[in-house]
Structures are given as structure tokens and as C-alpha cells.
Amino acid sequence: MPLYPLKFVPILKERIWGGSQLKTKLFKENASQGIGESWELSAVEGSVSFVANGAFKGTSLTELIGEFKSQFLGSEVARDFGLNFPVLIKFLDAADDLSIQVHPNDLLAKKRHNSLGKNEMWYVMEAEPNASLIVGFKPGTTSEMYQKHLNEGTLVTLMEKHFISPGDAFYIETGTVHAIGAGTLIAEIQQTSDITYRVYDFNRKDAQGNYRELHTDLAFDAINFSAPTPKKCGYSTQENERNTLLNTPYFKTKYLPIKGNYIEEGRTGESFSAFLCVNGSGEISNPFGSTDFKYGETILVAANSPSLSINSPKGCVLLEVHY
DSSP states (O other), rough: OOOOOOEEEOEEEEEEEEEEEHHHHTOTOOOOOOEEEEEEEETTEEEEBBBBTTTTTTBBBHHHHHEEEEEEOOOHHHHHTOOOEEEEEEEESSSSSOOOOOOOOOOOOOOHHHOOOOEEEEEEEEEOOOOOEEEETTOOOOOHHHHHHHHHHGGGEEEEEOOOTTEEEEETTTTTOOEEOOSSSEEEESSOOOOOEEEEEEEEETTTTBOOOOOOOHHHOOOTTOOOOOOOOOOOOOOOEEEEEEEOOEEEEEEEEEEEEEEEEESSSOOOEEEEEEEEEEEEEEEEEEEETTTTOOOEOOOOOOOOOEEEEOOOOOOOEEE
């Protein structure tokens, strides 16, 4: 059966810091107050995405991969990951600050959890005035300084804070201590991993009056104290072009602002493409079918699609994620 452009049912996750924007702005069904994450495309065990549209409706992402293999994933993905989907795509609504945290690299995650590490990127979709992100340590921070300030509850004074606006993007390498601040709506693209080490949680309690678990011992070995402080990503915004936003060994992201009709011929079959709509609306088509999309939706085009077209009379902005 031909692989038309696919939508998937969002997997909603309640979080202590979650708000209401996934319902009020992205119109996620059943997204009540406190839903902090919408997992748009996931092969994480226990949270696997299911198709929402067309003839494959109700089929899981892993079932599609099992049936179509490299036709679905792409030749390079299949070569490096077998039948495993390499990325996890989310939308995050932070009404409150997230914990200060860190993710392990591939080697440590494999050893401890039999998992991939968690390199990730953030794209700011919306931000309240003075909203900010914490990304890495201030230059010169040592492990001894980290431990001292962690014990004293003043860790945030060692962190680099970035005040943000829509369109800002950051790459968070494993080993980088970080946190998303309150008042932000974020598109998050990451490796397929759900491993997070929480190091500081602002002494807040959950609905049952309990402090959330910290993972300070695990985190210490995962932190890269010698890593340079991450900077905001710079990228071109040329209309109807696949502008490179980020290239990493784990995934690549293009910034694609479209007005009118965009056509892409001669796709090579090396990788699937996932399109996140971060502004506007439109329709995406390949030789096997078409699917409309709007702000806050994600569309997957399989690797075996030889061409695609995107039509957006009023304009849209897509992030294209591929390997």
C-alpha cells in the first residue's frame, strides 16, 4: 500500500510544569490543564505513535517500520539504526520552570539504561515577555563550583540564561545542564530516548506534597564540565528554500518558510522527513496522496517518496527533520 503523508495521534503527557497552550493554541484534543508535552512522533517503548489519517489509521509507527523497513525509514537510517526510529518529536508547554537537568551521552545511556543518549534541539514557537532558557554553565565553571552551589541551592547563579523570542533555536548536546523557563511553547527534536537526570527542582512539591526525585549522583558523571557554552543557532530564512538550521550526527533540521507552492523533486530515499508546522497552515502531497496541516501538527513523509509538494496560499513555516 502506498505511503501517503502521515499524521499521528498526539501522545499527551501531564507534567508538574505544564499549562494549557497545547489545548488553547495547538488545539490538541483531550489536552487538559497541566498537560506539558505532546509527543508527536515517538517509537519510545510504552509511548509509540499511531497513525491518525488515511488507510493506515490505527497502525503503529513500529508496525509501519516492520512492514516497509528502509522504504519507510530510508537507506541511511536503516544502515545505522536497523529498524529503530532515531528521533522523538515533541511540543512542550511550560507554564512553570522545568527542573535543571542533564542527559547522558550514547555510551553512558547504553551502559546504564540500554538506551540512546539524548542530544536535542529547541525551537521557540511562542514566548511570553522576559521568558528565558537556561543553556549550559557560565564560562569557567568547575565541578567543584557546581557541587558547592548545588548543595547551597544556588545552582542557577552558575547557569547561562538566554531571554528568548519566537524563532530562536538552541542545540543541547548531551552533558549540557539546561532548563526551559516558564512562559514558553517549544518544539523539541531529540534522539529516541527518555533518559533525564534531574539535578535541581526549585524545592517545589507535586500534587501529593512530595518533592520530586533528584538524580544528582547519576547526573554528575553525565555532565561535561569542559563543553563550551551553547549559543543560539544562526540560520537563513529564505522563502521557499530548505534553509539549514542544524546539522548533527543524530538528526538534521531545515527551516522551510513557504508562500504559495513549493515542490521538491529527486528525493534520494536516504531518510524519512518529518515536518513540524510552527506557523500557518497548508497541504503536503506526494505521489501517493495528500494531507492538510495546521499550526502545531506534524506530518511524516516516508523515504520512498520520490517527490513532494507543499501548498500554502497564506504562508507557513515548517521545520523538516531528517537523518
